[in-house]
Amino acid sequence: MSANSMNAKVTWVEGMTFVATSGSGHQVVMDGDSPGKAPSPMEMVLMSAGSCASVDVVSILQKAKQNFQRCYCELSGTRADSVPKVFTDIHLEFVVVGTDINEKHVERAVKLSADKYCSVAKMLEASVNITHSYRIESPQQDD
Structure with missing residues (x-):
């Protein structure tokens, strides 16, 4: 992978909640429900x-x-x-x-x-x- 490229993975947890994992290994929870359990x-x-x-x-x-x-x-x-x-x-x-x-x-x-x-x-x-x-x-x- 070149220095200018990035990658990430988004994994469904439940409902409309997902965990996004950056290529550098950091995780963020997101939620498609409004209001949800995490930021949309x-x-x-x-x-x-x-x-x-x-x-x-x-x-x-x-x-x-x-x-x-x-x-x-x-x-x-x-x-x-x-x-x-x-x-x-x-x-x-x-x-x-x-x-x-x-x-x-x-x-x-x-x-x-x-x-x-x-x-x-x-x-x-x-x-x-x-x-x-x-x-x-x-x-x-x-x-």
Whole structure:
């Protein structure tokens, strides 16, 4: 198998519950029922987009030596009304929590993730309207 190829296996468990095993040996449970016992495949797509973009944003902010304690991505997705209920719109909002955060670095990190690095979002943007925003918050007393 080449360095650019991946593989996975999805195994039915019961009902509409499946276990997906990645080629690297990691497992994730998914459920096609709504609500199910685990995330649905479409929820996994949404979470994958947020995870992929977050890796980029955190990596870029770390390289820029930004003093952040937390970074998270809040996602919202809108799906088509009829089958197949594909995503029509996905919005990613990055929240960076820290002190003395330079907004230009956050803006740059989000832009680079959106325009260049996030392979999941780049793949989806051919058919999904993907938008991004960010906000910077100061740590609270209990952070």
